[in-house]
Amino acid sequence: MIGTGILKGMAVTARNFVGSYFDKERLITIQYPEERNPLPENYRNFPFLIYDGDDPHAGLRCVACKICEKECPPQCIYIVKSDDKKPDYMGKPQFYPKVFDIDISVCMSCQICVEVCPFEAIKMDKEFELSKRERFDALLSRKEELSKSNDYYHKIHPLEAAAVDKNLADAAAVAEAKKKAAAEAAAKAAAAKAAATKPPPVGDAASVPGKPTPSSQQ
Amino acid sequence: MDATVQTIEAMERPPVTMASRLEGELLEVSMGPQHPSTHGVFRMNVALEGEIVRKLKPVFGYLHRNHEQIGEHTSYLGSMPYTDRLDYFCSMSNNWAYALSVEKLAGIEVPERAEYLRVILAELTRLQNHASLLGFLLSDMGAWGTPLMYAFREREKILDLFESLAGSRMMCDYMRFGGCRLDASDEWLARAKQIVDRFPEFLDEFEELILGNEIVIGRTQNVGKLSAELAISAGITGPMLRASGVNYDVRKVDAYGFYPRFKFRIPLGNHGDTYDRLMMRALEMRESVGILKQAFAQIQPGPIVNPKVKVRAFRPPAGEAYGRIEAPKGELGFYLISDGGPNPYRYRVRPPSFINLTVLEDLCLGHTVADVMVILGSVDIVMGEVDR
Numbered sequence: 340m341i342g343t344g345i346l347k348g349m350a351v352t353a354r355n356f357v358g359s360y361f362d363k364e365r366l367i368t369i370q371y372p373e374e375r376n377p378l379p380e381n382y383r384n385f386p387f388l389i390y391d392g393d394d395p396h397a398g399l400r401c402v403a404c405k406i407c408e409k410e411c412p413p414q415c416i417y418i419v420k421s422d423d424k425k426p427d428y429m430g431k432p433q434f435y436p437k438v439f440d441i442d443i444s445v446c447m448s449c450q451i452c453v454e455v456c457p458f459e460a461i462k463m464d465k466e467f468e469l470s471k472r473e474r475f476d477a478l479l480s481r482k483e484e485l486s487k488s489n490d491y492y493h494k495i496h497p498l499e500a501a502a503v504d505k506n507l508a509d510a511a512a513v514a515e516a517k518k519k520a521a522a523e524a525a526a527k528a529a530a531a532k533a534a535a536t537k538p539p540p541v542g543d544a545a546s547v548p549g550k551p552t553p554s555s556q557q
Numbered sequence: 558m559d560a561t562v563q564t565i566e567a568m569e570r571p572p573v574t575m576a577s578r579l580e581g582e583l584l585e586v587s588m589g590p591q592h593p594s595t596h597g598v599f600r601m602n603v604a605l606e607g608e609i610v611r612k613l614k615p616v617f618g619y620l621h622r623n624h625e626q627i628g629e630h631t632s633y634l635g636s637m638p639y640t641d642r643l644d645y646f647c648s649m650s651n652n653w654a655y656a657l658s659v660e661k662l663a664g665i666e667v668p669e670r671a672e673y674l675r676v677i678l679a680e681l682t683r684l685q686n687h688a689s690l691l692g693f694l695l696s697d698m699g700a701w702g703t704p705l706m707y708a709f710r711e712r713e714k715i716l717d718l719f720e721s722l723a724g725s726r727m728m729c730d731y732m733r734f735g736g737c738r739l740d741a742s743d744e745w746l747a748r749a750k751q752i753v754d755r756f757p758e759f760l761d762e763f764e765e766l767i768l769g770n771e772i773v774i775g776r777t778q779n780v781g782k783l784s785a786e787l788a789i790s791a792g793i794t795g796p797m798l799r800a801s802g803v804n805y806d807v808r809k810v811d812a813y814g815f816y817p818r819f820k821f822r823i824p825l826g827n828h829g830d831t832y833d834r835l836m837m838r839a840l841e842m843r844e845s846v847g848i849l850k851q852a853f854a855q856i857q858p859g860p861i862v863n864p865k866v867k868v869r870a871f872r873p874p875a876g877e878a879y880g881r882i883e884a885p886k887g888e889l890g891f892y893l894i895s896d897g898g899p900n901p902y903r904y905r906v907r908p909p910s911f912i913n914l915t916v917l918e919d920l921c922l923g924h925t926v927a928d929v930m931v932i933l934g935s936v937d938i939v940m941g942e943v944d945r
Contacts, residue, residue, distance in 0.1 A: 347769055365710075448725065448728065497868040
């Protein structure tokens with residue numbers, strides 16, 4: 340009979356309408372901004388810079404190596420390297436960015452800067468309510484706005500941050516062990532030098548903390 | 558009016574268009590989905606005789622973003638996030654197609670778990686693409702709101718899965734050469750399995766809502782018929798080709814990824830009209846649910862990325878490769894030529910919806926203006942991919 344298909348469809352609509360009062364699964368929208376869905380751990384929006392401790396300048400992990408600037412597909416990062424050096428988290432003197440700008444109106448949140456950074460210095464933020472009234476450079480984030488503490492990182496990505504901290508600690512331990520070994524080797528070499536005229540070669544103590552594997556980040 | 562006499566009134570008129578001059582009674586109308594939230598920004602120059610379409614000229618390019626040229630000037634990895642923006646409904650399939658062609662180019666092996674994850678994500682993409690297409694098609698027909706919202710409710714569940722895995726709902730940027738970026742936890746797989754298990758309920762309900770509806774049948778059956786011969790000669794792929802009864806699916810033909818390990822059938826249409834194209838999506842979703850269930854049963858823990866692939870300074874050897882997959886809209890291919898440098902010498906996308914759109918005039922001739930929208934909806938276009 341003609342019309343039965345339409346009536347069947349109407350029954351579906353009625354079921355969904357009435358059902359939406361009892362079953363949350365049938366609801367389509369939530370009343371943002373009063374109600375909010377929790378963001379998942381892996382959610383990413385725009386990059387920020389991490390500093391350890393309390394001082395954004397002294398603790399900044401970035402060493403201005405410019406790898407992220409080079410790899411960024413839309414070229415939204417601008418870095419100027421410093422003239423002097425400051426000690427990094429392992430006490431090694433390193434350069435730091437004099438200027439670090441990210442134009443988040445150009446950034447496409449692809450996370451490639453995070454993947455290529457060898458120093459765990461840049462990570463993805465979760466803040467997404469970023470609309471501004473000004474038309475031009477309000478969305479150009481400077482170093483001061485981009486620098487956020489490691490505690491903040493732990494708050495927004497707890498699992499990932501824990502993995503990163505473990506990696507950094509491991510790398511520091513490895514570097515420490517290497518330094519010790521190098522010192523021992525140097526001592527040995529000195530001892531050997533005292534005995535013979537030719538010293539054995541000494542291993543290089545320089546080391547860079549390794550990237551965490553993707554599986555350990557999850 | 559005598560053509561030789563130039564009156565002021567005649568001179569002030571707008572210039573006479575080609576179509577109306579040659580065919581007298583035809584009226585040329587510029588129509589098309591104009592709002593970015595529909596199919597994209599697209600224009601059709603339609604020559605009408607009364608309400609009947611006599612001529613149709615699609616005009617593309619309003620969303621042209623120089624995708625291929627950008628691809629030739631960024632690193633191989635740098636193109637990956639741009640592929641998300643091709644067909645923004647199916648970023649996972651786009652990622653896979655691009656990763657596949659680079660893997661072919663550089664001869665990279667992919668670990669087993671990553672292959673399973675890729676199949677799972679591509680089939681989830683197919684589910685959400687087809688679900689939202691059915692909603693859009695109904696909305697093009699005038700059923701504003703209700704079917705689209707029901708479809709989007711299901712789509713949103715799958716997009717939430719993507720967000721919790723890859724970090725973004727639509728711009729996933731998830732696959733990498735030789736694997737995937739992040740591993741899926743057991744919790745994620747359990748949640749995905751639960752959503753897939755409940756998906757047939759939605760399909761039953763949605764089919765009850767629309768497929769028996771007399772208005773839908775009246776508007777779609779015998780509208781926009783595409784013959785198998787024309788479909789093959791025009792290079793149509795995907796559900797649109799299969800609706801015309803041609804058994805061609807890249808998943809079966811190329812057997813890429815782990816598809817040979819799964820049992821699934823290819824639904825085929827008989828008439829090639831809009832109703833068959835609509836049904837094809839509904840049937841394909843059921844097959845995808847089957848594939849997903851098998852994949853969830855078979856997936857094993859293991860590494861997800863090939864450790865030999867360098868993230869920085871990735872340079873494949875000189876050569877060329879064409880990697881293609883069965884994206885929800887048809888055959889999506891990436892053609893790459895490498896000269897051994899850090900970026901491709903040539904980067905070419907074979908977008909399914911662009912090539913499927915080439916037969917639009919043949920489908921629409923002789924139908925009314927109202928049918929043009931329905932036919933366009935059933936082609937399943939996304940302008941991000943058509944214009945690139």
